[in-house]
Amino acid sequence: MDTVYDKYELVVGLEVHMQLLTESKAYSSDPNRFGELPNTLVSPITLGHPGTLPRVNRKSVDYAIRLGLACHMEIHPWVHFARKNYFYADLPKGYQITQDKTPICTGGFIMIRDEEGREKRIGITRAHLEEDAGKSMHDQDPFDTLVDLNRAGVPLIEVVSEPDIRSSREAYNYLTELRKLIRYLGICDGNMEEGSMRCDANVSVRLKGADKFGTRCEVKNMNSIRNVQRAIDYEMKRQVDLIEKGEVILQETRSFDAAAGTTFSLRSKELAHDYRYFPEPDLQPVRILKEDVERVRRNMPALPSELLEKYTTQLGLSEYDAHVLINEKEMAMWFEELIILTSNYKSACNWLTGPVRAVINERGLHISQLPLTPAHIADIIALVDAGKLSASAAAEKLLPAMMDEPGETAASLAEKLNLAQDAGEDTIRNAAAEVLAAWPEKVENYRKGNKGMLGLFMGELMKKTGGKANPRTASAIIQELLEKV
Amino acid sequence: MKRYRCLSEIRSDLASGVETLPGLVQYYLDRIESHAHLNAFLEVWGDEAMAAAHRIDEKRRAGKAGRLAGMVIGIKDNICYQGHKVSASSRILEGFESLYSATAVDRLVAEDAIIIGRCNCDEFAMGSSNENSAYGPVLNPFNTATVPGGSSGGSAAAVAADLCHAALGSDTGGSIRQPASITGIVGLKPTYGRVSRHGLIAYASSFDQIGPMTASVEDAALLLEVIAGPDEFDSTVSRSQPARYAAVTPPQKPARIAVLRDCYESPGLNPEVRARMDTIVEGLRQSGHTINFVDFPYLDYIVPTYYVLTTAEASSNLARFDGIHFGYRSQEAAGIEATYRKSRSEGFGSEVKRRIMLGTFVLSSGYYDAYYTRAQRVRSIIRRATRDIFGQHDYILTPTTTNSAFRLGENAKDPIAMYLEDIFTVQANLAGIPAISIPLGRKSSGMPFGIQLMGDHGEDERLLGFSLLLEAQFSVNS
Numbered sequence: 001m002d003t004v005y006d007k008y009e010l011v012v013g014l015e016v017h018m019q020l021l022t023e024s025k026a027y028s029s030d031p032n033r034f035g036e037l038p039n040t041l042v043s044p045i046t047l048g049h050p051g052t053l054p055r056v057n058r059k060s061v062d063y064a065i066r067l068g069l070a071c072h073m074e075i076h077p078w079v080h081f082a083r084k085n086y087f088y089a090d091l092p093k094g095y096q097i098t099q100d101k102t103p104i105c106t107g108g109f110i111m112i113r114d115e116e117g118r119e120k121r122i123g124i125t126r127a128h129l130e131e132d133a134g135k136s137m138h139d140q141d142p143f144d145t146l147v148d149l150n151r152a153g154v155p156l157i158e159v160v161s162e163p164d165i166r167s168s169r170e171a172y173n174y175l176t177e178l179r180k181l182i183r184y185l186g187i188c189d190g191n192m193e194e195g196s197m198r199c200d201a202n203v204s205v206r207l208k209g210a211d212k213f214g215t216r217c218e219v220k221n222m223n224s225i226r227n228v229q230r231a232i233d234y235e236m237k238r239q240v241d242l243i244e245k246g247e248v249i250l251q252e253t254r255s256f257d258a259a260a261g262t263t264f265s266l267r268s269k270e271l272a273h274d275y276r277y278f279p280e281p282d283l284q285p286v287r288i289l290k291e292d293v294e295r296v297r298r299n300m301p302a303l304p305s306e307l308l309e310k311y312t313t314q315l316g317l318s319e320y321d322a323h324v325l326i327n328e329k330e331m332a333m334w335f336e337e338l339i340i341l342t343s344n345y346k347s348a349c350n351w352l353t354g355p356v357r358a359v360i361n362e363r364g365l366h367i368s369q370l371p372l373t374p375a376h377i378a379d380i381i382a383l384v385d386a387g388k389l390s391a392s393a394a395a396e397k398l399l400p401a402m403m404d405e406p407g408e409t410a411a412s413l414a415e416k417l418n419l420a421q422d423a424g425e426d427t428i429r430n431a432a433a434e435v436l437a438a439w440p441e442k443v444e445n446y447r448k449g450n451k452g453m454l455g456l457f458m459g460e461l462m463k464k465t466g467g468k469a470n471p472r473t474a475s476a477i478i479q480e481l482l483e484k485v
Numbered sequence: 486m487k488r489y490r491c492l493s494e495i496r497s498d499l500a501s502g503v504e505t506l507p508g509l510v511q512y513y514l515d516r517i518e519s520h521a522h523l524n525a526f527l528e529v530w531g532d533e534a535m536a537a538a539h540r541i542d543e544k545r546r547a548g549k550a551g552r553l554a555g556m557v558i559g560i561k562d563n564i565c566y567q568g569h570k571v572s573a574s575s576r577i578l579e580g581f582e583s584l585y586s587a588t589a590v591d592r593l594v595a596e597d598a599i600i601i602g603r604c605n606c607d608e609f610a611m612g613s614s615n616e617n618s619a620y621g622p623v624l625n626p627f628n629t630a631t632v633p634g635g636s637s638g639g640s641a642a643a644v645a646a647d648l649c650h651a652a653l654g655s656d657t658g659g660s661i662r663q664p665a666s667i668t669g670i671v672g673l674k675p676t677y678g679r680v681s682r683h684g685l686i687a688y689a690s691s692f693d694q695i696g697p698m699t700a701s702v703e704d705a706a707l708l709l710e711v712i713a714g715p716d717e718f719d720s721t722v723s724r725s726q727p728a729r730y731a732a733v734t735p736p737q738k739p740a741r742i743a744v745l746r747d748c749y750e751s752p753g754l755n756p757e758v759r760a761r762m763d764t765i766v767e768g769l770r771q772s773g774h775t776i777n778f779v780d781f782p783y784l785d786y787i788v789p790t791y792y793v794l795t796t797a798e799a800s801s802n803l804a805r806f807d808g809i810h811f812g813y814r815s816q817e818a819a820g821i822e823a824t825y826r827k828s829r830s831e832g833f834g835s836e837v838k839r840r841i842m843l844g845t846f847v848l849s850s851g852y853y854d855a856y857y858t859r860a861q862r863v864r865s866i867i868r869r870a871t872r873d874i875f876g877q878h879d880y881i882l883t884p885t886t887t888n889s890a891f892r893l894g895e896n897a898k899d900p901i902a903m904y905l906e907d908i909f910t911v912q913a914n915l916a917g918i919p920a921i922s923i924p925l926g927r928k929s930s931g932m933p934f935g936i937q938l939m940g941d942h943g944e945d946e947r948l949l950g951f952s953l954l955l956e957a958q959f960s961v962n963s
Binding site for chain 2: 044047048049050051052053054055056083085087089092093094095145147274276277278281282283284
């Protein structure tokens with residue numbers, strides 16, 4: 001049944017800040033690291049001491065180019081910086097060095113899945129470089145706010161989407177895609193809980209079919225992708241309720257309260273800062289040559305979309321399997337190494353998405369902590385393909401054993417565990433005869449044309465031989481005996 | 486002790502044993518003390534200077550001393566020196582010590598110059614009389630009822646009164662040349678980007694330059710050679726290696742010199758200054774140089790353009806002085822808002838506040854285009870018109886100031902009159918070109934004034950060459 005909310009359409013644009021994984025800060029050589037003791041990564045430049053000047057970290061420019069290329073954006077030949085002026089205790093210079101009218105990248109898109117699972121293009125308005133502020137900590141001391149300036153000057157890239165997002169699910173999918181992308185690009189670790197990726201949502205609603213946007217509210221302080229989705233859901237409901245009550249929506253900045261699942265007003269438009277942007281006179285514009293873009297392009301890591309294409313067309317994997325591999329960069333990179341060592345791609349995929357994933361989940365590991373190398377799995381696949389080992393024995397017995405003894409080779413460990421499919425033909429033949437003798441009705445069924453009985457006989461035979469029978473040989477012998485009688 | 490005009494004289498006396506470096510430092514320390522009423526120095530690092538003198542004298546005897554051994558220098562109080570106080574003559578930096586040295590200071594010290602102390606100046610280099618210092622005005626050694634100019638007034642007075650051999654100043658709109666002019670010394674503003682600004686407390690970043698203030702052109706050239714050049718800490722510095730300025734000689738060929746008719750005919754120009762210009766122009770003609778009077782119809786726009794752009798940059802540059810991170814914090818501050826408001830209200834002087842407010846206004850939304858954008862455009866026009874003159878000429882010659890030193894308090898009530906002090910000097914900062922004030926004038930009252938020579942962008946070397954010629958032919962300091 002239609003509710004009042006179904007009369008409305010949600011319109012969302014997202015602004016995402018991402019800390020770049022550079023060695024040093026955006027405008028100084030101070031180290032860019034997370035989790036150090038407060039105020040230890042600070043030189044006079046980070047502290048904003050009198051007489052200090054910024055200089056551009058070229059690596060952050062390269063990272064912005066990487067992102068621009070991955071999002072099909074135009075990369076501008078000159079990088080101009082601007083100052084955004086405001087006072088805050090964790091902003092040592094009293095201004096942030098950012099980009100205003102001339103962002104490094106403009107126009108582009110990211111492909112996501114919409115509510116129905118169809119592909120949808122979300123436009124990117126711009127991406128620009130700027131610096132992070134320090135951190136004000138209000139809960140560390142009973143009387144004072146403490147300021148840690150380690151984060152001050154950390155390079156950020158801000159990606160602003162078009163207002164193309166039409167549901168909180170799409171917002172969720174957009175952020176998931178963007179995070180996946182930046183992780184593949186190696187430019188940001190995308191950790192929303194630690195704040196290395198932060199999202200502000202511009203949310204408005206309008207009657208379906210309306211061509212003008214409604215008044216938007218900017219929602220801040222959501223520390224997970226899930227919370228962005230929750231905040232948008234709440235905002236939609238709040239705004240529709242207001243409109244239905246005949247009230248006006250005020251353009252304002254709101255904050256998300258994760259505990260309550262609600263948003264509350266931070267400041268109205270009237271109280272909005274006048275940031276007095278103007279060109280940063282301490283920095284010369286940075287020139288980006290065509291060669292610079294080409295250099296970055298040549299060194300681009302593989303993108304998820306490229307891997308998807310490769311896996312489904314070149315390797316013949318299903319789209320589903322390909323997505324499972326690609327979802328996490330480390331998994332895909334593991335797979336990439338594995339398929340250098342084996343040409344049985346399907347098997348490689350099954351191993352990684354099946355037993356390997358199961359065993360790391362079971363042990364609460366991340367794939368990066370897996371004690372095994374792709375060579376271990378390639379060896380197992382080779383043993384199975386050569387008929388020396390059954391797939392089930394490999395998955396259930398050999399794999400866990402290898403986890404504990406990664407120093408052993410697959411072959412020697414299989415031997416130690418007595419897993420080799422080395423039952424002789426005579427043994428198999430005797431076992432097969434016993435199985436058929438034990439199931440006369442089933443044999444009858446088979447002869448009447450129920451070929452499915454073969455599976456049952458195989459299973460029984462495997463039990464009898466303790467899994468040591470080569471399935472191909474066993475199947476041939478059983479069929480032979482069935483034909484004979 | 487005799488008064489040395491240039492370092493080469495000092496070095497020859499040190500070499501011959503007529504003088505020792507500790508003796509020289511003691512001479513300056515004594516003079517600083519006997520001239521304390523000038524208020525030229527905010528702090529004197531006497532013991533340190535004396536220790537350095539002994540150390541460098543040793544090096545000198547061992548033949549290992551740097552090129553500036555024998556040079557005793559004062560630095561303007563907006564230039565950072567590691568482990569030493571620096572205040573930009575402002576209360577807001579009361580007690581603040583720099584954690585690092587300006588590149589210019591590092592380079593001086595590396596060549597064995599001795600830094601004897603920090604010189605008074607207008608607060609944050611904003612002013613033309615040195616009356617805006619939180620630590621009191623500086624007096625002009627030629628007549629203590631008059632100002633030494635500003636903002637590098639302490640540096641100028643110190644060199645003029647022989648309290649140190651040379652000084653570093655900074656020039657945003659004339660802050661080296663105007664005080665040099667009215668205290669009778671040489672003041673050089675290099676091409677923008679020739680000297681690193683790292684360690685110079687910013688007033689207006691796209692205008693500021695550090696430069697030498699000396700008794701001779703020769704020393705100005707030597708000091709520029711030492712402090713100039715690429716610096717990884719300042720990305721606005723030119724990456725090209727500086728010329729060997731110290732080896733520069735007066736040009737042999739006749740020069741083509743432009744005299745700006747609009748400056749010459751400026752109604753505010755003192756008749757004695759104009760008469761001296763006439764003499765110099767005539768003298769140059771007779772020596773075979775070509776003099777052209779050229780129109781430069783932008784004089785009325787120069788000062789307003791300068792004040793819109795410099796105050797805009799200053800309003801942002803001075804935001805870091807917020808009472809939170811360093812420097813002065815109001816005792817009555819409770820809470821972040823009050824800390825900002827009270828610390829800044831109490832810490833900054835009235836001229837600095839005036840310029841912060843003006844700059845904040847011109848950058849505000851709704852006014853930005855009318856002021857800031859337009860001023861940027863006018864700056865481009867002035868830059869182009871200036872460069873056009875250099876298409877036909879090697880130098881531009883103007884008076885540095887309209888007159889000699891004015892009396893303390895004379896312009897204090899009228900900021901516009903004070904701002905017009907810079908009318909001839911600001912053009913070089915707007916255009917980023919090098920300019921020098923040379924002490925070529927003396928009024929009947931005995932008060933000095935300078936003549937300004939401007940060169941094309943990056944042509945500091947040629948500028949210095951012709952300055953040597955002017956100094957030799959027309960100097961009034963003998």
